[in-house]
Amino acid sequence: MKLALEKATRFLLTAQNSDGGWGYSARSGQSAPEPSCYALLGLQEGTSGSNRKGLLWLESQVCPDGAVRLQGDIEVHWTTSLAALTITRLDPGFLKLPACLLELLNMKFGKDAAAGWAWNEQTYSWVEPTCYAVMALELAGRGTHPRVLEAQRMLESRACVGGGWNQGLRVSFHRELGPLPAQTALAMLALQNRPASRALILEAARFLLARVQDEPSTLGLSLAILAFHATGLDYADLPEELLKRQNPDGSWRGAIHLTALSLLALKAVKEGGNGFKL
Amino acid sequence: MDSSSRRRRFSRRDILGIGLALAGGSGLGVIGSHVVRRWRQPQAAVAIMRAESYDQNLVELLRDGLRLYPDFCRSVRGRRVVLKPNLVEYHSDRVVNTDPRFVAAAVEVFRQLDARQVIVAEGPGHRRDTEWLLEESGLESALRAVQAPFVDLNLEPLFPVTLTANLSGLGRLWLPRAVLDTDIVVSMPKMKTHHLVGATLSMKNMFGILPGTKYGWPKNLLHWRGIEQCVVDVNVAVRPAFAIIDGIQAMEGDGPIYGDRVEAGVIVLGDRLTAVDSTAARIMGIQPGHLTYLYRMLERGGTINEGRISQRAEPIEAVQRNFVLTEAFQYMRKPLPIVDFASGV
Numbered sequence: 001m002k003l004a005l006e007k008a009t010r011f012l013l014t015a016q017n018s019d020g021g022w023g024y025s026a027r028s029g030q031s032a033p034e035p036s037c038y039a040l041l042g043l044q045e046g047t048s049g050s051n052r053k054g055l056l057w058l059e060s061q062v063c064p065d066g067a068v069r070l071q072g073d074i075e076v077h078w079t080t081s082l083a084a085l086t087i088t089r090l091d092p093g094f095l096k097l098p099a100c101l102l103e104l105l106n107m108k109f110g111k112d113a114a115a116g117w118a119w120n121e122q123t124y125s126w127v128e129p130t131c132y133a134v135m136a137l138e139l140a141g142r143g144t145h146p147r148v149l150e151a152q153r154m155l156e157s158r159a160c161v162g163g164g165w166n167q168g169l170r171v172s173f174h175r176e177l178g179p180l181p182a183q184t185a186l187a188m189l190a191l192q193n194r195p196a197s198r199a200l201i202l203e204a205a206r207f208l209l210a211r212v213q214d215e216p217s218t219l220g221l222s223l224a225i226l227a228f229h230a231t232g233l234d235y236a237d238l239p240e241e242l243l244k245r246q247n248p249d250g251s252w253r254g255a256i257h258l259t260a261l262s263l264l265a266l267k268a269v270k271e272g273g274n275g276f277k278l
Numbered sequence: 279m280d281s282s283s284r285r286r287r288f289s290r291r292d293i294l295g296i297g298l299a300l301a302g303g304s305g306l307g308v309i310g311s312h313v314v315r316r317w318r319q320p321q322a323a324v325a326i327m328r329a330e331s332y333d334q335n336l337v338e339l340l341r342d343g344l345r346l347y348p349d350f351c352r353s354v355r356g357r358r359v360v361l362k363p364n365l366v367e368y369h370s371d372r373v374v375n376t377d378p379r380f381v382a383a384a385v386e387v388f389r390q391l392d393a394r395q396v397i398v399a400e401g402p403g404h405r406r407d408t409e410w411l412l413e414e415s416g417l418e419s420a421l422r423a424v425q426a427p428f429v430d431l432n433l434e435p436l437f438p439v440t441l442t443a444n445l446s447g448l449g450r451l452w453l454p455r456a457v458l459d460t461d462i463v464v465s466m467p468k469m470k471t472h473h474l475v476g477a478t479l480s481m482k483n484m485f486g487i488l489p490g491t492k493y494g495w496p497k498n499l500l501h502w503r504g505i506e507q508c509v510v511d512v513n514v515a516v517r518p519a520f521a522i523i524d525g526i527q528a529m530e531g532d533g534p535i536y537g538d539r540v541e542a543g544v545i546v547l548g549d550r551l552t553a554v555d556s557t558a559a560r561i562m563g564i565q566p567g568h569l570t571y572l573y574r575m576l577e578r579g580g581t582i583n584e585g586r587i588s589q590r591a592e593p594i595e596a597v598q599r600n601f602v603l604t605e606a607f608q609y610m611r612k613p614l615p616i617v618d619f620a621s622g623v
Contacts, residue, residue, distance in 0.1 A: 023435065030435030030455075032491065070492065072438055078494065082536075111504060119494025123502050126494065128406070153517065167404075167495060173473055175536055183408055216413035219406070253409060255433070 001270055004243055006262040007250030012039050013050050015256055019071035020057030022256045033061055033068055038260035041275035045269065055090055062268040066099030078119045080104055081132035088140045089275055101140050104133055105147055114153040115147075116168075126168040127183045130155060137171055138193065138278045151240035152179055155187050163203030167245045179204070181212050181220030185227035192230045205233050213241055218258040219246075225265035230277045241268045289501035315576065315622030322581040323347070323551035325590040326561070326597055327545040329526045334596040335382035337390075337454045343547045344387060349518055360384065360429075362518070364468045364483050365400045366534065368414045373527045373539045376468045378420035380524045382478060400486050401431030403528045406495040408432065415416045429456045436546070443514040445507035445580060446500070451515055452492040463487075463518040465551060469525035469558055471533035472591065475505050476569050476607050477485060477562060478534050479555040481535050482520035484512050485583035509571040513551065514578055521546040521554040524560070536617035537602075544597045552580035553587045560584070563600030567623035568610040582623050 016022055021031025022039045039111075040054050061068050061083065067076040068083045084100045088117050107127045109118045117133040118127030130151050132271035137148050160169050164179025165187040170178065191197035205228065212224045213236075242262055245252060252258040252278045268274035325346045330338055342349055363376035363386055368502045382396055388396045398421055405411050412418035421428055434454030441450055459461060467483035475482060485508065487499065493499050500508040525544040529537040544561060548554040552575045556566040566572050567584050573582070581587060603610060617623075 024430075024433035028433075028435050032435075034491065070436065073452070077492075118498065120499040123494075123498045126498070128495070173532065173536075175500060175532075180405075180407075217407050217410040219409065258409070258434075 001054065001239075001243065001267060003118070004246055005266055005270065008246070008259055008266075009250075009256075011250035011259055012256065012263065016050055016054065020053035022054070022260075024253060024256055026251075026256065031057060033058065033077065033083055035260065036254040037079070037082040038087050038257050038264065040090060042263035042267070044264075044273055044275070050179065052089075054086075058086060059091070059096070060096055061093035062087075062096045062100055064096070066096060066100070066101070066103035068100075076103065076107060078117070078129045078132070080107070081117065081129065081136045085132065085136035085139055086275075097140070101137060101142060101266060103139060105142070105145060107133075110253075115150040117151065124168075125154065127155065127158060127165050127187055129169070130168075131186040134190040135276060135278060143193070143278075152191060152197070155191060156197055156200060159187070159200050159204070162207070163200070163205065164207040179207055181208055181215065181217060182223050184208050185220065185223035188227040189223075189230055192227075192260065193278055201231055205231070209236060209238075212238065218245060218255075218262060220254045222252075222258070222265040224259040226261070226268055226274055226276050229265075229268045229274050229275075235269070241264060242266065269275055285432060289620050291618060309347075315584050315620075316586065319576065319581040319583050319586045319622060320550070320579060321586055321588070322548065322550040323588045323590055324548040324550075324553050324557040326557065326592040326594065327547070327596060328543055328597065329545050330430050330543050332377050332379045334378060337386045339545065340383055340387045341390065341521070343519065343545060343591070344391070347520075351391050353519070354388060354393050354462060356392065356394050356445055358395045358459070358501050359388050359393045359397070359462045360457060360460040361388070361396065361398045361463060361464050362465055362483065362487060363398065363400055363417070363466045364478075364486065365402055365411055365415060366486070367402075367404045368432065369410055369535070372536070373468065373529055374419070375415050376466050376524045377526065378415060378417040380526070381417065381419040381466060382424045382426070384464070384522060385424045386420070388436065388464075389588055393462075397427050397429055397460070397549055399429040399431050399454075401489050403455065403486055403495070403497050404486075406432075406490060415595050431487050434488045434489065436489055436492060439512050439515050441515055443573065446503040446511050448503055448508075448511070451512060453515070454487060454489050457487050457516060462518055462520070464493055465521045467521075467523055469523050469528035469544070469546070469562065471530050471562070471601055471607070472533070473532055473604055473606070475571065476574060476603075476610050477555075477559055477564055479505060479558045480518070480523055480551045481513050481555055481571055481575075484516060484518060485509060487516065488512060506570040506574065508576070512572050513575070518551055520547070520549050521551045523554065523558050525558065528562075528601070530562075530603075532604055540599075540601060542597070542599065544592075550581055552582060556582045556584075557587060557589070560594050562604070563598065564610045565613045565618070567614065567618045567621065573621070573623065576621065576623075
């Protein structure tokens with residue numbers, strides 16, 4: 001595993017853009033918040049040159065009002081949560097972090113969204129952006145804020161029949177929808193410290209373990225390992241499965257976000273550090 | 279003047295006369311509107327090809343279809359082409375996506391037309407996990423067999439494009455580099471019914487180029503701003519050059535994901551997307567004027583009127599079959615004679 005981790009680290013460092021950030025692929029050239037956050041968490045070396053440069057890039061994306069936006073955009077981007085989580089983990093003294101967390105707490109959703117967070121402001125709330133926001137706020141010590149608690153209850157209410165989560169709809173057009181691995185793992189992470197959710201987490205874990213082993217999904221597999229690790233559950237031979245899928249260049253499918261999440265998951269298993277453990 | 283003299287001035291005959299004049303005027307107005315709006319629709323040509331199964335020689339079939347458009351074929355030479363299939367979700371027992379064999383055949387044909395580069399690109403709007411979708415759907419192995427690259431449009435670098443139509447009110451759309459940097463975009467949808475807009479064909483398929491990293495999974499902001507409005511916005515912004523609809527196996531009922539398979543045995547193609555979609559809708563037994571995004575394209579150079587579309591290869595009647603529509607869309611079967619006539623549909 002040591003060699004695999006080294007190769008993945010080397011891949012990420014080589015793929016870093018000159019501005020310090022990472023795109024979704026090595027050839028992309030345009031840095032983006034999501035892969036940069038995962039790369040920073042995966043590399044887990046807050047003071048090394050590359051990571052420092054990456055962190056500075058991420059922090060430069062936080063606007064004075066605390067929001068993260070696409071360059072030239074006026075709308076708050078859903079990665080504000082991921083940026084808050086990453087900065088809280090790696091640089092909790094960052095000057096704009098309180099504004100970033102406040103921006104998250106004030107982010108609006110559409111009229112018919114019960115609670116939680118949306119991909120874009122003023123729209124329906126979904127499982128994935130809600131999980132990122134809950135994790136960021138809980139890690140920053142705002143886990144008891146009413147909006148966080150409400151969002152956690154929303155996650156519980158949207159669990160699929162039989163366990164697990166999907167994008168956030170139990171039923172659509174009178175049809176019951178089934179769970180998906182990545183969203184299930186993220187919801188487990190967001191609810192990891194909530195005793196009331198334990199039964200849902202155990203149910204989801206059964207679904208996840210049965211599903212991710214055979215599925216061609218690096219995203220599902222890496223997030224599943226992180227979720228099992230954070231919730232103290234047995235991840236069986238999932239790490240071996242993930243290792244088997246590594247490319248000779250050290251990446252997973254040449255994708256930065258998949259490589260970074262895989263690195264993060266394998267490091268959690270080997271060294272114990274888990275960027276998503278709250 | 280007393281009231282009796284006023285009554286005399288407007289006798290029954292007078293009122294009848296005025297009524298007829300008004301009706302005649304309205305009638306002339308309707309006819310005039312029809313003539314103008316029909317005449318404004320550019321002439322288009324749409325080809326309908328029969329194809330019973332994916333085991334046929336699809337390369338030959340698609341090549342024959344494309345040869346009906348010699349100007350377009352010439353324009354492909356030396357250019358970079360993006361083929362945009364529909365890859366949205368996978369269920370082994372349903373025909374949700376453009377068939378991988380169909381996409382691979384199109385890659386070969388565009389290479390034969392001397393395209394400089396042929397890329398297959400899509401930004402799945404339902405599933406975030408493109409790796410899973412590519413493998414399970416079989417598209418990954420089909421593209422590997424023809425050594426064609428796939429670009430996940432959800433994860434591409436993004437650039438804002440100002441909207442000229444702006445029906446959504448978004449002002450601009452963030453579009454992926456792979457689409458903006460290409461010469462020719464070809465929309466390759468699956469022929470399906472759709473439980474929100476009636477039918478999803480080549481124009482609605484272009485929704486898939488809008489990136490999840492900006493608009494989320496699902497692309498919820500665009501739903502809130504109006505699917506039809508966003509479909510018009512993205513098509514006006516990108517102007518796909520050609521459409522090839524996979525209707526060999528199509529979907530009816532509760533589409534675009536949970537509908538039932540229908541062996542429609544047809545491929546519809548052409549260089550004007552509104553005309554291609556209108557023809558496909560007619561094949562499905564849907565009055566195209568009911569598809570709001572098509573109707574709204576009338577003001578933007580679209581062609582819907584059957585009289586303005588010359589049919590190549592097979593006629594519509596030879597392949598027409600009424601697709602099952604959900605209760606909410608039964609009205610799409612029936613024409614709106616006066617409205618359709620007046621609007622040139």
